[in-house]
Amino acid sequence: MTSLWRNILSPRSGDWWLRTVTRTCAVVSAVVVLLVLVFLTTEALPALRRIGISRFVTDEGWYPLSDRYNMLPMIVGTLLTTTGAILVAGPLGICSAIFAQFYAPPSVARWYRRLIELLAGIPSVVFGLWGLVVLVPLLASVGGSGQSLMAASLILGLMILPMVALTAGSAFAAVPPELIRGGAALGFSRFAIVWHIALPAAGSGIAAGVLLAVSRAMGETMAVVMVAGNVVQIPDSLTAPVRTLTGNMALELGYAAADHRSILFISGLGLLVAVSCTMLLINRIAGAAS
Amino acid sequence: MRWKTVLTLGMLTAMIASGCREDSSAAAKATDQSGAKNQLTGRLTLTGSSTIAPLAAEIARRFEQQHPGVRIDVQSGGSGKGIADVRAGTADIGMASRALKAGEQDLEAYPIAADGVCLIVHARNEISQLDNDQVISVYTDRINNWKQLGGADLPITVVHKAEGRATLEVFLSYLGMENPAIHPDVIVGDNEHGIKTVAGAPGAVGYVSIGTAEANISAGVPIRMLPMQGVPATTENVATGRFPMSRPLNLVTSASPAPLSRAFIDYCQSEEVHDLIVAQYFVPTQR
Numbered sequence: 337m338t339s340l341w342r343n344i345l346s347p348r349s350g351d352w353w354l355r356t357v358t359r360t361c362a363v364v365s366a367v368v369v370l371l372v373l374v375f376l377t378t379e380a381l382p383a384l385r386r387i388g389i390s391r392f393v394t395d396e397g398w399y400p401l402s403d404r405y406n407m408l409p410m411i412v413g414t415l416l417t418t419t420g421a422i423l424v425a426g427p428l429g430i431c432s433a434i435f436a437q438f439y440a441p442p443s444v445a446r447w448y449r450r451l452i453e454l455l456a457g458i459p460s461v462v463f464g465l466w467g468l469v470v471l472v473p474l475l476a477s478v479g480g481s482g483q484s485l486m487a488a489s490l491i492l493g494l495m496i497l498p499m500v501a502l503t504a505g506s507a508f509a510a511v512p513p514e515l516i517r518g519g520a521a522l523g524f525s526r527f528a529i530v531w532h533i534a535l536p537a538a539g540s541g542i543a544a545g546v547l548l549a550v551s552r553a554m555g556e557t558m559a560v561v562m563v564a565g566n567v568v569q570i571p572d573s574l575t576a577p578v579r580t581l582t583g584n585m586a587l588e589l590g591y592a593a594a595d596h597r598s599i600l601f602i603s604g605l606g607l608l609v610a611v612s613c614t615m616l617l618i619n620r621i622a623g624a625a626s
Numbered sequence: 627m628r629w630k631t632v633l634t635l636g637m638l639t640a641m642i643a644s645g646c647r648e649d650s651s652a653a654a655k656a657t658d659q660s661g662a663k664n665q666l667t668g669r670l671t672l673t674g675s676s677t678i679a680p681l682a683a684e685i686a687r688r689f690e691q692q693h694p695g696v697r698i699d700v701q702s703g704g705s706g707k708g709i710a711d712v713r714a715g716t717a718d719i720g721m722a723s724r725a726l727k728a729g730e731q732d733l734e735a736y737p738i739a740a741d742g743v744c745l746i747v748h749a750r751n752e753i754s755q756l757d758n759d760q761v762i763s764v765y766t767d768r769i770n771n772w773k774q775l776g777g778a779d780l781p782i783t784v785v786h787k788a789e790g791r792a793t794l795e796v797f798l799s800y801l802g803m804e805n806p807a808i809h810p811d812v813i814v815g816d817n818e819h820g821i822k823t824v825a826g827a828p829g830a831v832g833y834v835s836i837g838t839a840e841a842n843i844s845a846g847v848p849i850r851m852l853p854m855q856g857v858p859a860t861t862e863n864v865a866t867g868r869f870p871m872s873r874p875l876n877l878v879t880s881a882s883p884a885p886l887s888r889a890f891i892d893y894c895q896s897e898e899v900h901d902l903i904v905a906q907y908f909v910p911t912q913r
Contacts, residue, residue, distance in 0.1 A: 399806050401789055468819075473826040481783040481827045483812045566788065566813035577812055587815055591706020591790030 376605045383598035392602075398568040400588065400596040407603060409570045413485075413578040414554060414607075416571065417564065420489025421496055421553040426546055428493070429500025436501075437508040438530050449505065456498035464562035467491040472563055480575040483565035488578060491559050496549035503545025507538035544618045551614040554607060557582040581607055667695030668886045674708020674721030675792055676816040677741060677835045678875050681906045682721055685899050689890060696886065702816065706790035709733065712878055718887045720878035723792040723835070734883070735876040738894045739908040742836040742872040743796045744859035746821065748828045749848035753777045756852055762801055764831060767809035772829065785823050785832030786810030792873065793817070797833045800871045818842075824849050836864060837907035865909040875908065 387405065395406035432452070436445045467487060476482030511534050519529040535542075557580075565577020566587060579587075581603045589600050672682050679702035686698035701717075708720030709730060726735045745761065747753060753775055756764070763769040764782055773779045786808055787794040798805060812830070814820040817838040824830040825847050836859050839851050851859040854870050863869040877891050893899065900910045 397806065399789075402806060404806075468822050469826065472823075476827045480781075481785075481812045481823070481830060483823065561815060562819065565811065567810050568813075579813070587788040587813070588790060590703040591710060 373608070376601055376608065379601035380598055380605050383595050383602060386595065387599070392599075398584075400592065400599070403595075405595075405599055407581070407584075407599075409568050410579050410581045410584050410603070411606075412570050413564075414580040414582070416485055416578060417488045417492055417560065417580055418550055418553045420485065421492035422546065422550060424490060424493025425497040425500045425549060429497050429545075429549075430504045430542060432497075432501050433504035433508055434530055434534075436505060438526060438534070449502075452498045452501050455494070456502065458495075460495060460556060460559045461562075463491055463495055464559035467559060467563040475575070478575060481565060481577070483563055483577055484575045485564070485571045485578045486574040488560050488564040488580070489574075491563050492553045492556055495556060495559060496553050499549045499552060500545055503548065504538070504542045507541025507545065508534055510541060511537040540621050540624060544621050547614050547618045547621070551611045554611060554614075555582060557586050561586050665695055666693040666886055666889055668697075670696065670698045670719065670886060670890055671701070671711075671717045672698065672708075672719045672721055672877075673701045673703055673711045673717040674878070675705040675723040675875070676702040676818075677723045677792070677838065678721035678738075678877075681739070681875070681903060681908060682877075682894075684902045684906070685894050686890075688899065688902070689893055698890070704788075704790050704816075705792035705795075708878060712880055715880075718879070718884065719890070722876045722878050724795055724873050725876070726878070732881060733878050734881060735874075735878050736891045736895060737874045737876050737911045738891075738899075739875045739903045739910055740864055740872055741875055741908050742859060742861075742864040742869045743793050743800075743833055744836045744839060744854065744869075744871065745831060745833050745852040746824050746839055746849045747831050747852060748824055749850050750828050751777060751850065753852070755856070758801060758855070762803060765801075765803065765808050765810075780829040783811045783827050783830040784809065785812045785814060785820055785830050787820065787833075788813050788815055791816075793833060793835060796871060796873045821847060821849055836861060836869075840907040861904075861907050861909055874911070 391405055392407045395404045397404050398406050398409065432448075436448050436452075440448060467490075468483075471490060472482035472487055474482070475484060475487050478486075515533050515537060516529060519533045524532070560580055561583045564579060564583060566579045566583055567577040568579050568584075569576070571578045585600050585604060589597070592600055670686075672679075672686070679700055683700040686700055690696055690698060702721075705720075705722040705724055708717065708722050711717035712720035712733060720733075722735065723741060726733060745756065751772065753772060756775065760769065760775060764775075765784055765786070767784070769775060770782050771779065772782055787797075789805060794805070812823055814823055814832070817834040820832045820834045821839065821842050824832045825842075836851065839849065839859070840861065843849060843851070853859060857863050857869050859869065864872045877894060879887055879891070883891070895911075897910075903910045
């Protein structure tokens with residue numbers, strides 16, 4: 337590829353600076369990601385070598401101070417809370433985007449979107465605090481302590497709701513208007529336009545948004561630690577407490593030493609891989625759509 | 627040619643970024659050694675017990691007023707983190723709300739105050755007292771309803787701490803239990819998290835620092851402290867040594883602390899800060 341640079345007859349020093357600065361920024365960002373990966377791997381390797389992968393699912397429970405390292409409950413915990421969050425945020429987010437795009441009067445839709453953007457800006461620890469002092473006591477009246485899989489799923493669901501709603505909103509906005517107008521000209525009802533025209537056309541954009549929300553839900557820590565109950569077990573009901581991989585790292589990394597510390601890094605590496613796979617999937621979906 | 631300069635520049639930035647932590651603490655050590663003779667200057671980092679952190683922050687503020695050249699950074703994260711950070715050199719002083727263990731004798735501990743660990747229940751709970759066997763039964767799930775202890779018909783929510791917390795170690799060693807034997811319903815991180823959990827669940831029982839619990843009760847949080855072996859959980863009883871489940875609040879350093887660390891520890895142990903210790907509901911120790 338011939339560069340644009342060579343085609344310009346009188347290059348200015350400003351261009352040279354801009355090019356250098358942007359290149360440096362790009363290289364630094366890439367190097368940081370690689371450094372994180374290298375760091376995680378070197379920290380994780382000792383335990384992988386000494387303990388092996390199989391013990392992470394076959395040991396009797398998670399008691400790192402007594403050399404027992406079964407991470408299965410926490411892997412299940414992360415999967416369950418993420419699934420729960422998507423079950424909360426998916427329908428809510430997509431439906432609210434449909435409302436804002438197709439049903440709400442423009443003035444209401446504008447304010448509604450601002451409200452959703454505000455929700456996106458709330459720090460996660462505030463969600464956690466609200467969950468701990470408001471939501472958890474409410475759920476405790478249903479049964480158990482209230483700090484549970486349900487509380488974690490609801491809080492996580494609220495946190496990723498704006499992400500789903502905003503990406504779905506822009507996916508709907510990107511549907512070619514002639515499709516919508518065509519449907520209207522054929523006398524379709526508003527519901528039929530949404531269900532048979534807009535949703536299929538915006539499907540891949542919505543899916544990519546939901547997956548982005550999945551990756552956020554998997555990595556969220558602070559709010560989950562505050563409301564999940566954090567008992568290491570595979571929950572037998574929605575009201576049972578649960579500990580996620582990220583919550584486990586937050587609770588234990590501070591004092592962990594030797595193998596224990598190394599194992600926490602393994603769970604971090606696992607999360608990184610899971611999130612990367614989600615990102616690849618998003619790229620694929622987005623690529624297939626365009 | 628240009629590409630190479632860009633690449634080296636990028637690598638250099640990344641290296642500076644990754645190395646800047648050691649860099650700053652080394653600089654701090656250099657300054658505090660040179661300035662120790664007359665005017666104290668430099669930067670101190672304290673990490674560790676969430677029980678000690680608020681007290682240390684108050685003392686640090688007063689110390690900074692007296693020595694304008696000194697900056698003290700206090701972070702919490704549990705006693706285990708304090709010990710680990712001092713060993714790793716990322717903190718100058720660790721805060722540990724327990725005595726040093728046999729495996730930690732390479733470090734120096736300086737007691738600044740004492741604190742008790744007490745059981746807390748929701749304010750509406752009618753239970754007035756639990757003996758040690760009852761507590762063990764509750765925490766091992768042999769008793770799971772307050773009715774079995776003479777209270778209301780309400781399931782017991784056992785609130786436990788995450789491993790590595792000093793309150794957990796004091797609690798377990800006092801009752802002679804091992805952590806895997808415990809069947810918790812909720813695991814919390816620090817004292818505040820534990821208190822908010824108990825305050826939100828009428829059937830909950832947990833254990834927290836007496837100092838933190840007293841502060842929350844006077845702020846109107848609906849929790850109540852239970853006596854241990856008939857001794858009411860108060861700071862006075864911790865001071866006289868009557869309260870059975872108590873612990874020292876220690877500052878921890880490596881075997882040879884820097885002069886600035888030494889000066890700060892001396893200040894923490896002096897009578898000048900007793901009002902701050904009492905204000906945080908802890909008990910000053912006599913030197």
